[in-house]
Amino acid sequence: MxxxxxxxxxxxxxxxxxxxxxxxxxxxxxxxxxxxxxxxxxxxxxxxxxxxxxxxxxxxxxxxxxxxxxxxxxxxxxxxxxxxxxxxxxxxxxxxxxxxxxxxxxxxxxxxxxxxxxxxxxxxxxxxxxxxxxxxxxxxxxxxxxxxxxxxxxxxxxxxxxxxxxxxxxxxxxxxxxxxxxxxxxxxxxxxxxxxxxxxxxxxxxxPFDKTGMVLLALTLAAYALAMTLGRGRVGFANGVLLLAAVGGGGLFAWHEARAKAPLVSLAMFRQIALSGGFAMSALVTAVVMASLVVGPFYLASAFGLDAMRVGLVMSSGPLVAALSGLPAGRLVDRLGAQGMILAGLGAMALGAFTLPALSARFGLPGSVGALAVITAGYALFQAANNTAVMTCSRADQRGLVSGLVNLSRNLGLITGAAFMGAVFAFGAATPDITALTPQAAASGLTVAFAVAGGFVLAALLIAVLSHLATRRTQPLRAE
Structure with missing residues (x-):
């Protein structure tokens, strides 16, 4: 077996x-x-x-x-x-x-x-x-x-x-x-x-299946993904046009869904803060995870002089931590509840993001690996808890749709994080070419990038607290 x-x-x-x-x-x-x-x-x-x-x-x-x-x-x-x-x-x-x-x-x-x-x-x-x-x-x-x-x-x-x-x-x-x-x-x-x-x-x-809505959403998402991928955080003519197309497509999709008899995505479901908050938090924290994947190789190579093989070995520590912590995180969610574990996972991610630059400067490579491990373990706990919370509060006849939206929010976070965080790192390092960094420039870029990443996690924490408070207010009403 x-x-x-x-x-x-x-x-x-x-x-x-x-x-x-x-x-x-x-x-x-x-x-x-x-x-x-x-x-x-x-x-x-x-x-x-x-x-x-x-x-x-x-x-x-x-x-x-x-x-x-x-x-x-x-x-x-x-x-x-x-x-x-x-x-x-x-x-x-x-x-x-x-x-x-x-x-x-x-x-x-x-x-x-x-x-x-x-x-x-x-x-x-x-x-x-x-x-x-x-x-x-x-x-x-x-x-x-x-x-x-x-x-x-x-x-x-x-x-x-x-x-x-x-x-x-x-x-x-x-x-x-x-x-x-x-x-x-x-x-x-x-x-x-x-x-x-x-x-x-x-x-x-x-x-009936909303084919028009499906086509509009697919074209909108494809335009956004292409704009982020081709632009890599910078707005030029081609990806600027794609971004405008994505914004226009998103508006057209919302207009169509509000008038469709059987919409692909019922806009009313986003009034449930447990669902809309779960989607927003997923996008924010996956952008932070992507920051470590995008920024990490350049920082490790510049700050510690690692070759490609050693960079790969260090970067593999993140997925390894995620693999080892997934099942224990799930058991904690079952035992202690999804809402509390969402807060705990986000708290760990915020701690890792804000302390990563200082730990790297103070303890070198072990400090970097330790902070990344905290971020990854926190993400594993958050993901298990958030997916559980979102799927258990969704209606039985909408689980496929909700699952698609959860995965979409994750993908959009990864795509946006790859482009945006790379641009933030380059801005912090004060160089357009992040393939040739001095150690000082790499450290500066890391500080700025993970300050922004920590801000993303704090935004997710705020959403989690508001969602938790809203859930507690509605529970007595349901009991009555």
């Missing part, structure tokens, strides 16, 4: 069906997160093998991220209407077939298109794994399940570059996609044990 199965056995109900179903959700999360990072290490090899520029092959990664970001809300809602198990099986199938198409790609255009299709499958798996937790796991163990899924997301992201490098050395770039075929087949077999999420699934949707 592998680690995924063993962890699923410890969390799921006592019946075998629930255990296998949890193993399926775990493997689906691992596959989708592995797909995010495994291709990055192959970009130089792909540029040489497919006779393309490095800027062109970057679309192999970008197509996957854009597909996830632009479709994850729509597929989550579609799961609510069609039946989540049915759509999860379809998503795993699409992901697996797209992996085969990627491995057989004769040119770059084929590969980029196949990666986009793979991203649609990954979006389906990401959205529906969280949505199905409430049907597979007893309510009192929801936190542990969310902690396990968070652990596997971190493991997949961290494992991707290492596994990808090994596979390329042994079997060429095609091997990084071929490895996903047996994983997909295993996930399909296990997913047969997931319970039907909706008894109406056999008869198709009982409500």
């Amino acid at each position: 592998n680690k995924v199965d063993h962890a699923a056995w410890a969390i799921a109900p006592q019946d075998a069906t629930g255990r296998w179903a949890m193993a399926s959700l775990s493997l689906s999360m691992l596959m989708s997160s592995l797909g995010t990072s495994i291709a990055n290490v192959a970009l130089p090899t792909l540029a040489q093998a497919l006779d393309a520029s490095f800027q062109a092959v970057q679309w192999v990664v970008l197509a996957y991220l854009l597909a996830i970001t632009s479709t994850i809300v729509g597929v989550g809602r579609l799961g609510d209407l069609m039946g989540r198990r049915r759509l999860l099986l379809a998503g795993i199938t699409v992901f697996t077939l797209a992996s085969a198409l990627c491995s057989a790609a004769p040119d770059l255009g084929w590969l980029i298109a196949a990666r986009g299709l793979q991203g649609v499958g990954a979006a389906t798996m990401m959205a529906l794994t969280l949505a199905l937790v409430g049907e597979v796991v007893p309510k009192e163990r929801t936190g542990r399940a969310m902690g396990l899924l968070g652990t596997l997301s971190a493991v997949g992201t961290a494992l991707g570059p290492t596994l990808g490098g090994m596979l390329i050395a042994v079997g060429g770039w095609e091997a990084i996609f071929l490895i996903q075929l047996p994983l997909g087949v295993a996930a399909l077999i296990l997913a047969q044990h997931c319970p039907p999420a909706d008894p109406r699934s056999a008869g198709g949707p009982s409500q």
Whole structure:
């Protein structure tokens, strides 16, 4: 029995069906997160093998991220209407077939298109794994399940570059996609044990699906993601136009949803502070996590003179901490409650962010690693608690949609954090070229970047406190 199965056995109900179903959700999360990072290490090899520029092959990664970001809300809602198990099986199938198409790609255009299709499958798996937790796991163990899924997301992201490098050395770039075929087949077999999420699934949707809203939202999110990625924190003509398109698209989407008979996203749900606050906090704290991933390599190389291999080893400490702390964080959420653990996780993140520059200056590399470990452990606790709070307060017929919005807020935080925090670090270092920093400039950039990051966490803490107070005020009314 592998680690995924063993962890699923410890969390799921006592019946075998629930255990296998949890193993399926775990493997689906691992596959989708592995797909995010495994291709990055192959970009130089792909540029040489497919006779393309490095800027062109970057679309192999970008197509996957854009597909996830632009479709994850729509597929989550579609799961609510069609039946989540049915759509999860379809998503795993699409992901697996797209992996085969990627491995057989004769040119770059084929590969980029196949990666986009793979991203649609990954979006389906990401959205529906969280949505199905409430049907597979007893309510009192929801936190542990969310902690396990968070652990596997971190493991997949961290494992991707290492596994990808090994596979390329042994079997060429095609091997990084071929490895996903047996994983997909295993996930399909296990997913047969997931319970039907909706008894109406056999008869198709009982409500019309908002196709116009889906298209508007997808185009809006794609424009924003492209603007952030291409601009890298700076506003030029191209990404300025994309940002304006995103703002206009967002307004048009809100106008359409307010008038649609069966909207993709009911705007009234954002009046629930537990939901809207959960989405906002998720975006803020993932931007902080991305700050450490973007700023960290440049600071470590400049301040401590580390080569690429040592930088990679130090940076891997973050995902390792996340992987080790996910399940314990989930148990704390189940035992002590989601609201208190949200506050505790955010408090740890704020402490790590504000003390990172001072600890790095005082204790050197151990100080940096220690502060990053505190940030990451706090994020693992926050993520398990926030996902539990958001999913348990959502209506049963909207869990797919809510799961899609949770994942979307996380993706938007990562995309925005990568662009914005990189620009803040460069501003603090007072140099446009962060690849050639003096140790003093790197320390200055780190101080400014993590002061801003700490401010983001404090904003999330304020939202958490307001959400907690609002929940306490409404509970007596519900009891009456």
